[in-house]
Amino acid sequence: MSPQEDPGQALVDTIQEVTQDAGPGPRIGENLAPFNPSMQPVVDTALELLALTDSDVLYELGCGDGRVMIAAAIATPGLRCVGIEYDAEYAERARRAVETAGLEERVSVIHGNVLDVDMSDATSVS
Numbered sequence: 646m647s648p649q650e651d652p653g654q655a656l657v658d659t660i661q662e663v664t665q666d667a668g669p670g671p672r673i674g675e676n677l678a679p680f681n682p683s684m685q686p687v688v689d690t691a692l693e694l695l696a697l698t699d700s701d702v703l704y705e706l707g708c709g710d711g712r713v714m715i716a717a718a719i720a721t722p723g724l725r726c727v728g729i730e731y732d733a734e735y736a737e738r739a740r741r742a743v744e745t746a747g748l749e750e751r752v753s754v755i756h757g758n759v760l761d762v763d764m765s766d767a768t769s770v771s
């Protein structure tokens with residue numbers, strides 16, 4: 646499938662192009678955004694806009710400490726979530742938070758780059 650036919654691949658190509666052609670000065674590289682956690686009103690609005698259902702599979706791109714997907718999983722009892730986090734320390738924090746919330750069966754954390762993860766089963770992305 647060509648990038649024209651595959652919007653997901655076109656998005657990945659664009660992100661890679663933008664981050665690689667940043668020119669001189671600080672390079673963003675694969676770390677697309679620093680950790681800047683969403684405050685509760687932002688989490689609440691995100692959940693409202695996502696309008697998740699029990700049959701959804703939510704991928705959180707750059708899940709940080711996992712607060713958005715954990716709030717989503719608590720609010721929506723059948724929801725499955727996959728958080729992807731580039732930074733090892735935050736990925737571990739998210740894993741611990743998922744365990745503390747008792748959500749391991751429905752929420753998993755991948756320590757990796759969003760550009761490398763297969764998200765073909767996603768029905769929703771945050």
Ligand SMILES: C[S@@+](CC[C@H](N)C(=O)[O-])C[C@H]1O[C@@H](n2cnc3c(N)ncnc32)[C@H](O)[C@@H]1O
Pocket residue numbers: 675676677678679680681682683705706707708709710711712713729730731732735757758759760
């Ligand atoms: C602005 S924070 C948002 C954290 C969380 N989603 C929230 O709303 O609280 C962005 C997160 O994305 C992560 N990140 C940046 N580039 C990434 C990449 N290429 N793959 C996976 N995670 C990435 C950062 O480490 C950081 O934790």
